[in-house]
Amino acid sequence: MSPLLYRWGRTTALHPWRTLAGWLVVAACVFAAAATFGGSTQDDWNVPGAESQRGIELLRDHLPDAGNASANIVVHDDRPLAEPVLASLGERLQDVAHVARVSPPRVSDDGHTAVVHLAYDAEVTHPDLMGDVEPLEQAVEATRDAGYQVELGGDQPSTASAPIKGYGELIGVGAALLILLIAFGSAVVAGLPVLVAVAGLAAGSAGITLLAATTDVSTSAPMVASMVGLGVGIDYALLLVSRHAEFLAQGHAVEEAAGRSLATAGRSVVFASLTVLISLLGLGLAGLPTFSTFGWATAIAVVAVMLTALTLVPVLCRFAGRRVLARGLRRGQAPTARPLTARWAERVTRRPVLWALLGTTVMIALAAPVLDMRTWPQDDGSQTTEATTRRAYDLTAEAFGPGANGPITVVVDHATVSPSRVTAISGTLIGNDDLVSVSPAVTSPDGAVSVLTAEPAFGPADARTSDLVEDLRADLPAGVEVTGQTPLFADIAEMLSHRLWLVIGFVVAVSVVLLMLVFRSVVIPLKAAAMNLLSIGAAYGVMTAVFQWGWGASLLGIDHAAPVSSWVPILIFAILFGLSMDYEVFLLSRIREKWLDTGDPTGSVVHGLSASGKVITAAAAIMVVVFLGFASEGDLVVKMLGVGMATAVFLDATIVRMILVPATMTLLGRWNWWLPAWLDRALPQVDVEGGEPSLVPSR
Known part of the structure; x- marks a missing residue:
């Protein structure tokens, strides 16, 4: 090459x-x-293999207006709502494109809040629906002009609640x-x-x-x-x-x-x-x-x-x-004067044990909160109060209870379960202490399925939600699907928590093999993988402390604690492990170049850090600012990505590259470059920057 x-x-x-x-x-x-x-971007939010997906497909096949996009129009006022106001709103909402059904308003006991539920005839990712709430805004404009507070909630408005x-x-x-x-x-x-x-x-x-x-x-x-x-x-x-x-x-x-x-x-x-x-x-x-x-x-x-x-x-x-x-x-x-990075490298290599212990202690301390990390997909309750979806969520919870924001849909497939058993299934749901209400069963026009809706006693992001979904599936017979957005979120959280380890195993294993080919060493790749995992673990810990514990969350415009989004850990790992390996290759290639030239293990470390330290530091500083720029966005998931990646890059370029790598390489000495002879013969010869400059052809 x-x-x-x-x-x-x-x-x-x-x-x-x-x-x-x-x-x-x-x-x-x-x-x-x-x-x-070229084409246009198009989301696919189906989750193949999830138990909830089976129930969603049954609804789409037999009750399309119950298995596709939905929206909740929340109307609130300090005085009881007038029925003509809600009736007029319902008529305008029925004329919105793709709306298949407008449910009768659900009015709170004090009459101050009402929720009008819309069911669409298409999935939420349909191009006409995804990210476009203008039709709803136009439909509710007259109600707002009349002096009522109107907020938009549900999965369709959520697609436009926090634009990038x-x-x-x-x-x-x-x-x-x-x-x-x-x-x-x-x-x-x-x-x-x-x-x-x-x-x-x-x-x-x-x-x-x-x-x-x-x-x-x-x-x-x-x-x-x-x-x-x-x-x-x-x-x-x-x-x-x-x-x-x-x-x-x-x-x-x-x-x-x-x-x-x-x-x-x-x-x-x-x-x-x-x-x-x-x-x-x-x-x-x-x-x-x-x-x-x-x-x-x-x-x-x-x-x-x-x-x-x-x-x-x-x-x-x-x-x-x-x-x-x-x-x-x-x-x-x-x-x-000599480069600052050279003087720093000499300081670290003079006392490698002290610096290695200090750097490791700091990284472990930052990673410690990860032991308490709980993941859950983002919902309306996790957004900023500046978003209409969050205000709709809060009004609904205050008027009808927290579970009203996360109803659970139970679909009875009559191909497996007799219609006569629907009453017993309803009784099982009513007998569950974690459910506060269960709707009467509704049978599809073709008689293929019956549908019941249950409201939990707590909100969808509550730590008890996953256990409730699991308990319901255990109590209900085969052929009864527990579905809806809340069970789907529970399935996603569980799936991604298990898949994270598969992704980590694959990426680490292949990266170790690649680094082994490049640097002709067993120790270097394993050490690099361990340190990269340490920096990512520290990023997870900081995210847990900031978002789940609420430490400093107000600085990011977040007014409450929330679980770490289930989408974030895998995405952060995949991106950051690659970026960390970037810096590893930049640094180690200069160290190896000097090692091949002099055979001096400590001197090569000082040279490599001196030669590449400024580049790595400047590049990392840019990355940190770029990622913090994304943390300024309104969407909570984007904030988590920005904070997590900025933290990991900062720690990787400072504590890992400037302290742990030179300290551990000094301690290991020549063992850094150990490779069994049989493995050396088996691996293809691949060189990055090693070799004398004179080996580079001159013309």
Whole structure:
């Protein structure tokens, strides 16, 4: 790979205008294909294999208006509600597109609150329904104008309750420019990586549009892809530019420096992107279509920014010439002091035991709250009070009890259970102390199913909900399905909690094998995996403390504690494990290069941290700001993703890379690079940045 990357880097630098024109032509073709053949994002919220899904399918087959999207219109006033007001509202709601049924208003005992339930004839992910509450807003406008408080709840309004505003990307780009300018003292080094990352991300977005033409791509997938693609794109370009500047400072011509930077740092970029891709593709093992599309969409973004970095960085470095160097180096001034990272590395390697114990203690302390972490999918009750869905949730709970926000639907399949047993099934439900009410059974027009609705004594996110669903399924005979949004959420929470370990096992195992190939060591990959898991565990712990315990939640605009969203742990693991391996490859490749050159285990650690520390620190700082930018969004799940990933990247770039890695590598010495002879013969020979610089071809 090294000679190929060297020739590619040197050729692109020698012919910058041709290369740039070629990239623009390819990009234009991709954009044209996306415009011509591309599709639109489309969510798929079905959960294959979940017990609740069977009940939902029965409802869709025999009672479509009971198994598709729904909405609750909550009307409240300080005085008893007038019946004509509710009747007029119901008539307007019946005219809303895709509304199949408008239930009679359910009025509270004091008459101050009413809930009108709407049933749609299509799934909530239908393009006409997903994220569009304007028809409902128009229907309730007259009621609001009459002075009544009207709030929208249910799964259809929830799809538009907290729209993504896109601040994360803007904050990330601005922060990247500022951080790089401060860290490297060059406007070119600051702007070039950002320009490359944005260009690659644009191409990746077109690729995601093409993906949407072949399969359902979640509406949230482009946001996740942008979050990761922007971060890794800046990382990859920054690594290449900084290595190019090193060779330039050593006296090499611009085109020679470009070739050498791709032959060395370019290999790091390739293998780092492979580790990210492995982690992302592990999302497919989660068992949910949404996660699979997250993985594929983000993988497209990563590949796009990686190829763009390998192509455009040499070109832009050729245009920039010696301006990639700091002003003092351009004037021929020698550095006045050793890098701070070198002095720090020497301090850690002098007392490795102390620093290893200190770093491990901090990480374990931060990870400790994870032992109390409880997961539950996001519902309306977890949103900010600025959202109409949250206000509808609170009004409903106050007027009818917390269980009114999480009713449980019981579907009796008469192909298995006789209609005569429906009364006994209703009696079983009434006898459950955790249920406060059970509706009379309703039989479908074709007589195939009967449906009962039960309200729990507690809200859907209550810790007792999963046990209630499990107990009901154990008490009811075969052929009776316990379904609805609340049981579906319970199934999702259980499924993802079990699948998390499958995803972790796959990603860790494949990543260890890849690192073993790259670094010819057994110890290095195992240690890297352990430290990455430690940083992710610490991120889980911080999320638990902030969101579930409520520590500092008000700073994020959250007014109450909530369980960690079930969607978050797997998604954070897949993304962060790949990003952590990015930094691992960047650092260890420089350490291994010096190790092969000198055979000095401690000196190679000091050199590697000195050479890559500034790049890793700057790249991580950018990532942290990008992720915190997403934490500013209104959606709780996006906030959790932002806080969790910012925490993990910060800890990984500071405590792990700057303390634990140099301390443990100093303690292990030559054992870092131990590989049994039989395994060395069995593994293919793969090199990242190891080897003498002289081995890089000069022409």
